[in-house]
Amino acid sequence: MPSLEDYKGQTPAWCPGCGNFGILKSFKDTMVDLGIEPHQVTVVSGIGQAGKFPHYLKCNTFNGLHGRTLPVATGIKLANHEMLVIAVAGDGDCYGEGGNHLIHAIRRNISVKLFVHDNQIYGLTKGQPSPTSMEGMVTKNQPFGVFSEQLNPLALAIALDCSFVARGFTGDQKHLKELMMDAIPHKGFALIDILQPCVTFNKVNTYEWYRQRVYRIEPGYDPEDKIKAFQKALEWGERIPLGVIYRNHRPVLEERIPVLKDMPLARQPFDPSKIENTIKEFY
Amino acid sequence: MDYSIKIGGEAGQGIQTIGDTLAKVFSRAGYHVFTHQDYESRIRGGHNFFQIRFSEKPITASRERIDIIVAFDKESITLHENELSENGLIIYDSSALKQKYEKPQFLDIPFVELAVQQGNKIMANTVATGAVLGMLRLDLDIFNGIMHDTFSKKGEDVVQANLNVAKAGFDFALQNCPKCIFIPSSFGEPKMLISGIEGIALGALASGCKFYSAYPMTPSTGIMNYLAGKGKEYGIVVEQAEDEISAINMALGASFSGVRAMTGTAGGGFALMVEGLSLAGMTETPIVIALGQRPAPATGLPTRTEQGDLLFAIHAAHGEFPRVVFAPGTPEQALYLTNKAFDLAEKFQVPVFVIFDQYLADSGWTYDRLDATKIRFNDYRIRGDAFKKLKDYKRHAFTETGVSPLGVPGDSESLVVTDSDEHDEEGHIIEDSGTRVKMVQKRLLKKLPLIRQEIAQPYLYGGNDPDIVLVCWGSLYGVVREVVDIMAKDKKIAMLHFSEIYPFPYYLGLLKNAHLTVCIEQNATGQFARLFRAETGYTFTHSINRYDGRPFTVENLMGELHAFFGRL
Numbered sequence: 061m062p063s064l065e066d067y068k069g070q071t072p073a074w075c076p077g078c079g080n081f082g083i084l085k086s087f088k089d090t091m092v093d094l095g096i097e098p099h100q101v102t103v104v105s106g107i108g109q110a111g112k113f114p115h116y117l118k119c120n121t122f123n124g125l126h127g128r129t130l131p132v133a134t135g136i137k138l139a140n141h142e143m144l145v146i147a148v149a150g151d152g153d154c155y156g157e158g159g160n161h162l163i164h165a166i167r168r169n170i171s172v173k174l175f176v177h178d179n180q181i182y183g184l185t186k187g188q189p190s191p192t193s194m195e196g197m198v199t200k201n202q203p204f205g206v207f208s209e210q211l212n213p214l215a216l217a218i219a220l221d222c223s224f225v226a227r228g229f230t231g232d233q234k235h236l237k238e239l240m241m242d243a244i245p246h247k248g249f250a251l252i253d254i255l256q257p258c259v260t261f262n263k264v265n266t267y268e269w270y271r272q273r274v275y276r277i278e279p280g281y282d283p284e285d286k287i288k289a290f291q292k293a294l295e296w297g298e299r300i301p302l303g304v305i306y307r308n309h310r311p312v313l314e315e316r317i318p319v320l321k322d323m324p325l326a327r328q329p330f331d332p333s334k335i336e337n338t339i340k341e342f343y
Numbered sequence: 344m345d346y347s348i349k350i351g352g353e354a355g356q357g358i359q360t361i362g363d364t365l366a367k368v369f370s371r372a373g374y375h376v377f378t379h380q381d382y383e384s385r386i387r388g389g390h391n392f393f394q395i396r397f398s399e400k401p402i403t404a405s406r407e408r409i410d411i412i413v414a415f416d417k418e419s420i421t422l423h424e425n426e427l428s429e430n431g432l433i434i435y436d437s438s439a440l441k442q443k444y445e446k447p448q449f450l451d452i453p454f455v456e457l458a459v460q461q462g463n464k465i466m467a468n469t470v471a472t473g474a475v476l477g478m479l480r481l482d483l484d485i486f487n488g489i490m491h492d493t494f495s496k497k498g499e500d501v502v503q504a505n506l507n508v509a510k511a512g513f514d515f516a517l518q519n520c521p522k523c524i525f526i527p528s529s530f531g532e533p534k535m536l537i538s539g540i541e542g543i544a545l546g547a548l549a550s551g552c553k554f555y556s557a558y559p560m561t562p563s564t565g566i567m568n569y570l571a572g573k574g575k576e577y578g579i580v581v582e583q584a585e586d587e588i589s590a591i592n593m594a595l596g597a598s599f600s601g602v603r604a605m606t607g608t609a610g611g612g613f614a615l616m617v618e619g620l621s622l623a624g625m626t627e628t629p630i631v632i633a634l635g636q637r638p639a640p641a642t643g644l645p646t647r648t649e650q651g652d653l654l655f656a657i658h659a660a661h662g663e664f665p666r667v668v669f670a671p672g673t674p675e676q677a678l679y680l681t682n683k684a685f686d687l688a689e690k691f692q693v694p695v696f697v698i699f700d701q702y703l704a705d706s707g708w709t710y711d712r713l714d715a716t717k718i719r720f721n722d723y724r725i726r727g728d729a730f731k732k733l734k735d736y737k738r739h740a741f742t743e744t745g746v747s748p749l750g751v752p753g754d755s756e757s758l759v760v761t762d763s764d765e766h767d768e769e770g771h772i773i774e775d776s777g778t779r780v781k782m783v784q785k786r787l788l789k790k791l792p793l794i795r796q797e798i799a800q801p802y803l804y805g806g807n808d809p810d811i812v813l814v815c816w817g818s819l820y821g822v823v824r825e826v827v828d829i830m831a832k833d834k835k836i837a838m839l840h841f842s843e844i845y846p847f848p849y850y851l852g853l854l855k856n857a858h859l860t861v862c863i864e865q866n867a868t869g870q871f872a873r874l875f876r877a878e879t880g881y882t883f884t885h886s887i888n889r890y891d892g893r894p895f896t897v898e899n900l901m902g903e904l905h906a907f908f909g910r911l
Contacts, residue, residue, distance in 0.1 A: 069771075070771060070772075097756070098756075098758060099752070099753060099755065099756045099757065099758055100753060102600075102752055102753075104596070107763070112772065114760075115762075115771050115772050118758060119758060120752040120753065120758050120759045120760065121758070121759075121760040121761065121762070121770065121771075122596065122599050122626070122761055123761070123762040123763055123764065123772070124592065124595070124622055124626075124763050125592070125618060125619070125622050125763050128588065128589075128592045128618075128619070128622075130589075131584065131588070131589040131590075131592035131593045131596065132592045132593070132595060132596035132599070133596060134582070134589075134593050134596060135554065135556065135592065135593035135594060135595060135596025135597035135598075135599070135600065135604070136596040136597065136599060136600045136752075137596075138554065138580050138582065138593075138596075138597060138600075139553070139554055139580075139596070139597040139598075139600035139601060139602045139604075140600045140601065140752070140753060142753070143600070143752065143753050160585055160586060160589070161585065161588075161589055163585070164584075164585035164589070317580060318575055319574055319575060319578050319579065319580055320580070325553050325554065325578065325580055325597075325600075325602050326553075326600055326601035326602050326751055326753075328553070328578045330551035330553070330578075330720070330722075332549065332551065332718060332720040333715075334576075334577070335545070335548060335549040335715050335718065336715050338545065338548060338549075338573070339535065339545070339712075339713055339715060342535040342536060342537045342541070343370075343371065343533050343534070343535045343536075
């Protein structure tokens with residue numbers, strides 16, 4: 061069985077107090093609790109503070125480009141669907157630069173688990189607004205406040221019939237771990253939007269700000285009721301719900317591809333002599 | 344015997360079906376065949392044509408002189424009548440074109456009426472196919488076999504209906520064409536008929552490609568269609584991506600995961616992939632990119648041909664890393680060079696390009712056979728037990744050759760880590776200058792000379808002591824070769840064809856003693872000539888550039904060349 065020590069990576073270069081630490085802790089705990097060995101998981105990340113996440117772990121890693129996390133994760137999963145594939149991204153990374161990929165990864169419903177470190181700001185580039193920054197937030201490059209409407213990733217995902225949609229909070233690590241434990245065995249694409257304060261650049265959405273608003277979704281809530289889920293996803297402001305907001309049982313991409321039925325693509329042998337017969341088809 | 348047939352009409356009239364069927368009849372009859380297509384970027388209407396040349400001697404290009412024009416629209420007549428050979432004929436259906444042509448070279452065949460009499464008017468193009476075969480006095484047996492192969496899945500009725508209408512066209516031409524004096528030579532052993540795009544796709548199949556992701560874009564889409572059709576038999580996943588950025592990143596993910604992966608696009612789509620190309624360079628992830636050039640900038644002439652992206656392919660992407668660029672000249676080269684692309688991509692863990700254009704993609708060539716034993720397949724990845732036994736694995740380990748072991752994630756407890764940031768041997772992010780320098784040496788400087796050794800010299804065709812050397816690359820192989828054949832009768836002339844272009848194979852050889860060296864390219868600025876000068880310091884004496892989106896023909900290239908010969 062794996063231990064926390066097995067998952068120990070580089071010393072994080074995040075700011076002291078960064079919301080990412082809680083996510084890292086919840087993730088390691090989840091892996092250990094699920095008994096997943098480091099070589100059985102591949103973490104794919106992009107660029108931003110979240111992009112560094114896999115370096116602070118020990119596991120197979122593809123740290124690619126800003127916004128391109130999901131296409132790489134999709135390719136990895138299609139080539140080896142027995143591998144657990146986790147995509148880690150930031151709000152700018154996934155909802156901004158990679159927005160198109162998010163839409164289509166949800167549509168495909170490939171079993172990739174997307175954990176978005178959502179701090180409602182750009183940290184690595186030092187404080188520009190992200191797609192989830194609240195309207196009116198003043199930044200260096202938005203001196204009159206953000207004009208654009210705040211993106212609601214959960215409502216977007218539900219509209220696309222995403223098969224697993226949840227929100228976590230780094231300040232509630234136990235609950236976040238439960239969400240991860242739920243998302244990982246889920247068949248199909250899973251999105252967890254994780255509220256995570258940027259202690260250096262986001263002076264609005266602080267630990268305190270979140271703590272005053274977040275609440276765990278009440279027991280008895282049915283995440284399979286899409287209309288209620290949509291209403292739940294629209295809650296933002298005085299009260300912000302945490303938990304599994306929506307889930308369904310849509311067919312899963314890797315199970316629909318006949319070629320992948322018996323064995324992962326990466327283990328399927330290739331017989332070069334077959335080409336002789338194919339050449340004959342050109343006569 | 345050397346006949347050319349042009350089938351012209353609007354998009355949606357079945358021009359390609361007639362062309363494909365006739366070409367197949369001729370190749371099965373054992374003739375050498377060359378086909379090319381000219382079409383507009385539309386689903387219906389416009390004017391398109393399909394041209395077929397066939398001969399008992401090897402042929403590698405189209406001629407301008409046409410023996411039979413099959414006209415489904417008036418443009419086929421107004422635009423191409425002057426291309427007719429001395430004994431050439433135009434067949435058309437006066438009721439469909441709503442015009443009667445009284446000149447002696449016209450033969451009015453009621454395609455539609457014969458089709459209706461025998462079944463259905465949608466089979467008018469099968470009547471035309473039969474009529475052409477009747478004009479050539481080519482027995483319908485081979486045609487009938489092709490109809491069985493094509494339609495037997497749809498039922499015997501469909502097969503028989505097609506045979507009947509073709510026979511009606513055949514008989515009509517036989518009875519009403521006293522001027523048809525075509526004399527085809529006797530049949531030989533059947534030949535295979537393959538297009539450039541099929542050559543690339545077949546090369547991917549033969550190389551064990553298991554993952555292909557792309558966004559549809561002319562002229563590359565044929566690769567995706569072909570591989571999707573073979574997916575089940577060969578175990579290939581074909582994924583249509585939401586955009587080209589995703590396409591290349593998916594392919595890189597699949598390659599990282601342990602399978603041979605490829606993507607394909609045209610110049611505009613490749614522009615979106617450029618960031619991912621750099622990612623392949625940094626993460627040393629093998630990938631093959633098929634890049635179909637077409638006239639640009641921007642959308643340009645989407646369905647036409649150009650060689651305008653050579654320097655783009657060579658220079659694209661931020662940063663410095665090794666790459667390989669191949670530009671096949673024939674479907675056969677497309678097959679073997681795509682295979683070599685997969686081999687080198689994995690051997691050196693670098694991106695490799697197969698660049699082509701619409702002309703090569705859509706041109707059909709015949710071969711007696713393609714030799715499958717020339718296909719290389721070495722699995723350079725470290726899998727299964729071999730990976731399990733490997734101690735202290737580091738994905739980007741420093742080695743003598745710069746090539747680090749490429750482990751398949753999950754096959755061993757060893758972890759496979761890579762990063763778009765500069766990284767250490769394990770693959771983890773770093774900032775220090777010492778590691779950076781060693782990584783650049785490993786990734787780029789150590790590999791480059793080894794890759795260079797794999798690149799073949801250009802192909803010389805013609806005499807060893809030429810006064811005139813025609814230099815070309817990629818799809819111009821066929822037309823330049825035919826020009827050399829013709830001109831060699833009274834001149835010392837040779838062709839130098841480059842298909843393995845980058846790293847550049849240093850060559851001066853015969854150029855130094857030649858009086859006239861002409862670089863022929865399908866672009867406006869002479870990109871290959873510039874590359875040649877940059878790499879060797881040598882400047883060609885002349886250049887011929889065509890950039891109207893149409894391919895060179897033997898006649899128009901000869902015309903351009905004759906303009907230079909006064910200077911010899």
